[in-house]
Amino acid sequence: MKIALGPLLYYWPRQSTLAFYADMADAPVDVVYLGETVCSRRHELRLPDWLEVAEILTAAGKEVVLSSQVLVESESDLKTLRRIVSNGNFRVEANDMGAVRLLSSGDAPARNWIAGPTLNIFNPTTLDLFADLGATRWVAPPEMSRAQIAALRDGLGHDMEVEIFAHGRLPLAYSARCFTARHYNLQKDTCEFRCLEFADGIPLKTREGAPFLTLNGIQTQSAQVHTLLGDLPAVCAEGVDLLRVSPQGAHTPEILQLFRQALDGLIPPADALHEALPLLPAEPCNGFWHGRPGVEQRVPS
């Protein structure tokens, strides 16, 4: 079982971002997804910077993947997408169908790209179709349950690596509107890059003070931290190939360490979850894996 570090969903200052990835060179992680997937206005690191980080991590023995932006709106978004697809060196995670088109057509279609979690692939017929177009790894939509993932895999006609979202605040929704800018009564075009102030996004609570969601620019996340640390025996039993850990504002290396140790049998998963709790920015949840509302925390089975 490999551990993958998902793309950084937040907007951190340049030096923090570079320091974070420098730490990843020594962290127990096998695959690192890089790039800006949320907002095209974020530019602390531009593509050449990401490629430099990619070189460093590759030299440290990590498999590097470049992730494409989820919501593509403008011609300049498409230009960035084309540069990512034609980088010539690193595999690409396609996060919208425009990326799939660019990866799978042209003179030299890529034969080993990653079908990202926002492509909405929910059944084997559809995933087989993407396999024919060159996808060799599928990241399941976070809302899929254990039973749905298992059924899809059993019905698949191709060899395909399966990756699931195993840790982090759930990326639940994307919008043309920026909710961080809205909070500050700013327009998106002149947002003053307020996202830089929130390493874990901005908490949103109900009117009775219960944590509910997290505002992260145009993305809305769960308030609760989805984590399958306690569910690892079941995850392993389903033959999942990669576990995605989403970067959080602090303690990501420790979280990765706990996943590695639990997977290697060095600590029981229940203990790993217990040790992780004080490292999380909020309460845990795992409902989606159990076929329940995502917000729920179920006792691992």
Place this chain on the structure above:
Amino acid sequence: MTSPRPIELVCPAGSLPALKTAIDHGADCVYLGFKDATNARNFSGLNFDDKAMAEGVRYAHDRGRKVLLTLNTYPQTDNWQRWTGAVDRAAAFGIDAVILADPGLMAYARKAHPGLRLHLSVQGSATSYDAINFYHEHFGISRAVLPRVLSLAQVEQVIANTPVEIEVFGFGGLCVMVEGRCALSAYATGESPNCDGACSPGKHVRWEQTPKGMETRLNGILIDRFADGERAGYPTLCKGRFEVNDETYYAIEEPTSLNTLELLPELARIGVRAIKIEGRQRSPAYVSQVTQVWRAAIDRVLAGPAEPFRVEPAWMAELNKVSEGQSHTLGAYYRPWK
């Protein structure tokens, strides 16, 4: 100056009476769904059984109008046959086009019913011409419905770079999230637009009068609280009031409707081929009012320069009456909205 190209008016039909009302008041097309999770308005009391479907298709075709069938949720492994069965039934009923989101289902439809016209649903989240052309090259889609995220200039750019007809939302309840890319309802209730065809489903809703006011909850989560005299809206979870940094407000979106009536001449000029009216869950009275106004407005635009377009105050008044929260917005077409 040449006259604008024809624009089709595509109206919602949640029931046979709504379908007939839409046709009677000038809809070029109606869109509807079967009574199950194969479409994104899977609400009890809505949609068409076989008998109503046969009658609805006959009613529309007798009057030279089209019927589009929404099959725009994503099938799972264990229910795949229900979706392919729905495609087969659509073909058998003589439906004019099916509106799909799942690529596997498109491949099925193309193979099993090569003559069946395919539209890409808004749930497909295709926001660029590259994304739309992907579906065109692989499945031969004829039309794509754009998510409500692009500016007018961006829509124009899409149209200029694809052979696929473009349909946009003109009026109705506004999803502030990119359609097909929202799992908020799944997170709160376990049921999502993508997989179950429902957002903030009624069976999870609770209305409760408390000393603090009328509270609306979704699966126990407080979505909003209304003071006496405030009009308590349905707890669609992105349209509640929440606390962010000790400030309580509509953090995601107000209860409001999209209304692009004033943009109609521009939409025609850039080559939009169809205007979609949201609201299969709304009453025949809503369908009647909205269809009449949009028919009149589209006819005015199609009349060309002889009759310059202007938004009649009466049109806006009629539309505001049936708008969510009695207010409207241009949504993403208006940059400050973002």
